[in-house]
Amino acid sequence: MEPWGLSGPAFLGVYAVSLVVALVLTALLRRRKPWRRVRAGQQPLSLWETAYLIGGPERVVDSAIASLISQERLRARSFEFLLPIGSALPTDPVERAVFEVVSAQQGLSVTKTRTEAGRRREVRAAEASLARRGLLVRSRLDALFTASPVFAVAAVGVARLVNGIRLHRPVDFLVIFLLVTGAVLFSLLRRPSLRHTRAGLKARQATFRPGPTPVLLPALSGAVGPVVLSGLAAYPDTVIKTALFHLPPTGIGGTSSSGSSSSDGSGSSCGSSGSSCGGGCGGGGCGG
Structure with missing residues (x-):
């Protein structure tokens, strides 16, 4: 008679499906927005x-x-x-x-x-x-809670492993599945996710x-x-943005949302020695 009424391959199939379901549940738990008390009279956010x-x-x-x-x-x-x-x-x-x-x-x-x-x-x-x-x-306790479905599946797998060893059944593939589960748990707990x-x-x-x-x-x-x-x-400022991201030069100088600040000398993005774009203006624009 098979332990737990399941053969080894059948248990591994159930375990794999359960692990996928547990990961889905963990993802859903992490999508939830936890409630925290917000004190009244706080300073405005910086x-x-x-x-x-x-x-x-x-x-x-x-x-x-x-x-x-x-x-x-x-x-x-x-x-x-x-x-x-x-x-x-x-x-x-x-x-x-x-x-x-x-x-x-x-x-x-x-x-x-x-x-x-x-x-x-x-x-x-x-x-x-x-x-x-x-x-x-962002807390370890919250990370443990959201990963609890995976922990439950892992616990069942460990129990099956102990039972298989006691009955002298082959457990090689189950060990591999448990190692995969351990790697998944490590990745889930290594750095708790930051959530609103x-x-x-x-x-x-x-x-x-x-x-x-x-x-x-x-x-x-x-x-x-x-x-x-x-x-x-x-x-x-379109000129600075173009210099940063090397965008097509269409509209440089004429459509900059900062107006004349991208071409004059007082608050310029080009032209002065302390400008925000390198390379000067005229020959090749900014950042050339």
């Missing part, structure tokens, strides 16, 4: 907290890059390359962290800047602040569609505002 709420650490770095470009502390070059201007450090901690990352190598791509600056504690501080406010959650709470989701949605929120949001304006909402590709 610019960096809002950026993190919308797009995580990458959006914070993008927003800091946009701010530094508009201050002419960074220069945009072709193919997403950034160059530092001067050596004086910005006073804002997040901007200083991004500037230091770029300056350390005398220039860096946007992608590497996002990766390296995104690890800095000044950037990650926004995550901790949002978690304290009840807008984000219900209040955090409501606040995030309010940045795009004004409505009641559990916290006050900052005014998003200037060159940084569009970047906070949509990323660095939304930088309002």
Whole structure:
């Protein structure tokens, strides 16, 4: 008589199907929006907290890059390359962290800047602040809860393994299945996923569609505002955006959303020695 009324191959089939179902349940649990209490009377969200709420650490770095470009502390070059201007450090901690990352190598791509600056504690501080406010959650306990269906399947597999060993049945394939399950659990628990709470989701949605929120949001304006909402590709100056992403040159100078600021000398993106784009104007545009 087969243990548990199932032959070895039949149990492995049931186990594989159960593991797939458990992963689906885990995905559904992770999609849910946990409830957290939001204290009344909190200070409005900062610019960096809002950026993190919308797009995580990458959006914070993008927003800091946009701010530094508009201050002419960074220069945009072709193919997403950034160059530092001067050596004086910005006073804002997040901007200083991004500037230091770029300056350390005398220039860096946007992608590497996002990766390296995104690890800095000044950037990650926004995550901790949002978690304290009840807008984000990242905890081992929550990760364990969402992975509980996989743990249940693994427990059944271990019980079957122990029973098979006791009855001197072949368990080689079951061991392989359990190793796969262990790898899945390791990936699920290695770094708990960052998720919005219900209040955090409501606040995030309010940045795009004004409505009641559990916290006050900052005014998003200037060159940084569009970047906070949509990323660095939304930088309002067409010349700088072209230099960063090497877009087709259609409309440069004539359709820049920053108007005359992309061509004159006082607040220019080109033309002055402290400009935000390298390469000068006239012969080849910015970033050439």
